[in-house]
Amino acid sequence: xxxxxxxxxxxxxxNPEKATLEGKNKFIGFxxxxxxxxxxxxxxxxxxxxxxxxxxxxxxxxxxxGLELVFIMTMLLLTxxxxxxxxxxxxxxxxxxxxxxxxxITVALGIGFLCFEIYEFYHYIHxxxxxxxxxxxxxxxxxxxxxxxxxxxxxLSWIIALMIRNAKRGLNLYNAPKFYIASLYWHFIDVxxxxxxxxxxxxxxx
Amino acid sequence: xxxxTSLHPAQLDYEKQKRKEEMKQQVITFALMIIFTIIxxxxxxxxxxxxxxxxxxFVLAAVQVGFQLxxxxxxxxxxxxxxxxxxxxxxxxxxxxxxxxxxxVWW
Numbered sequence: 001x002x003x004x005x006x007x008x009x010x011x012x013x014x015n016p017e018k019a020t021l022e023g024k025n026k027f028i029g030f031x032x033x034x035x036x037x038x039x040x041x042x043x044x045x046x047x048x049x050x051x052x053x054x055x056x057x058x059x060x061x062x063x064x065x066g067l068e069l070v071f072i073m074t075m076l077l078l079t080x081x082x083x084x085x086x087x088x089x090x091x092x093x094x095x096x097x098x099x100x101x102x103x104x105i106t107v108a109l110g111i112g113f114l115c116f117e118i119y120e121f122y123h124y125i126h127x128x129x130x131x132x133x134x135x136x137x138x139x140x141x142x143x144x145x146x147x148x149x150x151x152x153x154x155x156l157s158w159i160i161a162l163m164i165r166n167a168k169r170g171l172n173l174y175n176a177p178k179f180y181i182a183s184l185y186w187h188f189i190d191v192x193x194x195x196x197x198x199x200x201x202x203x204x205x206x
Numbered sequence: 207x208x209x210x211t212s213l214h215p216a217q218l219d220y221e222k223q224k225r226k227e228e229m230k231q232q233v234i235t236f237a238l239m240i241i242f243t244i245i246x247x248x249x250x251x252x253x254x255x256x257x258x259x260x261x262x263x264f265v266l267a268a269v270q271v272g273f274q275l276x277x278x279x280x281x282x283x284x285x286x287x288x289x290x291x292x293x294x295x296x297x298x299x300x301x302x303x304x305x306x307x308x309x310x311v312w313w
Contacts, residue, residue, distance in 0.1 A: 011213065014221055018285070031289035035296030042300030046307030071247055078243065082236045085278050089229050093222060187279045191271050197243075198267040202250045203260060 006173040012094040017180035019173050026177045034188050041192050044147060045199060048140040052204070056135035059128045061204030070201045073116045074193065080109035081190040084183045091179055096171045099179070103163055106186065110156045117149050141200070148196055151189050158182050235277045242266045 006020055013019040018027055052061060087102035121142070124130040132142045159182050166175045213221075246263045276282040281290060 014213070028288050028292075031292045034289075035292035035294075038293065038296030039299045039303060042303040043307075046304040049304070050307050050311040067247060067251065071243075074243055075240070078236070078239055081274065081278055082232070085232050085236075086229070089225060089232075092225055184279055187274055190278075191274050194267050194270050194274070198246065198263050202246060202263050206250060206256050206259060 009173050016176035023177035030181045044144040048144045051136040051140040054136035058134050059130050065201050065204045073113050074197050076109050076113040077190050077193050080106045084186050088183050155186050235273050239270050242270050
């Protein structure tokens with residue numbers, strides 16, 4: 001496939017994200033990366049499980065966590081996962097505008113999630129004096145949840161950058177893999193969050 | 207994974223219809239994930255027995271992640287043998303990591 005065909009495909013193939021060698025390589029490479037991310041988050045989860053009782057005389061997880069906020073955050077992130085599925089659905093139908101709209105909704109939901117998380121951290125720090133340095137529990141909590149929040153920031157920046165950069169280009173076989181990979185990353189963020197709300201918050205208030 | 211460069215219009219319609227059906231399934235998957243989340247939260251709020259709640263919310267989380275991987279991230283599609291291998295390799299190492307850290311604390 002020549003470079004011209006990649007940028008101006010006469011007809012979109014069924015799976016534009018895997019139609020070129022570059023796309024296929026990105027796809028395999030990204031799943032490899034996700035396997036590595038799984039291990040990385042596991043080490044943070046393991047650390048959290050080991051240290052969540054070491055409060056150093058400060059607030060315990062039962063005193064800190066409120067489930068209302070976590071429930072709203074979970075719903076926001078879960079819905080944003082569905083909206084990015086919609087975006088990829090429109091990508092495969094070669095409907096660029098609709099894909100951009102759904103990606104925009106995904107980004108908006110992600111920003112909503114992030115605002116709640118920032119509020120949550122602010123609340124813990126100012127009302128409970130629960131910080132990264134106050135106890136081993138604090139260090140483990142902020143490292144795990146903050147690292148996930150960092151992934152949300154990165155994922156949002158990534159999707160926004162792709163949307164802006166390709167706004168006038170439309171869909172082609174060069175950028176379709178990029179959009180697809182970014183949406184995989186976004187789903188993975190939700191995968192990690194499922195374990196965070198289960199292990200950190202639900203088990204934390206039990 | 208070899209793709210034909212030009213497809214018959216009838217086949218294009220068929221593929222489009224197939225994707226539409228799949229999108230409906232995705233929405234059903236999403237509804238199930240919401241229900242699982244609500245069950246997990248309400249079980250904790252209802253303050254049931256800890257030894258019962260913890261395994262159940264773990265199972266709910268695992269199923270929800272399975273949905274996310276196999277439907278939202280399309281691992282149920284063809285050509286995902288290598289991604290599955292990578293991911294399960296990661297999950298295996300993750301399991302060992304958590305097991306080792308938990309064992310160290312328990313000791």
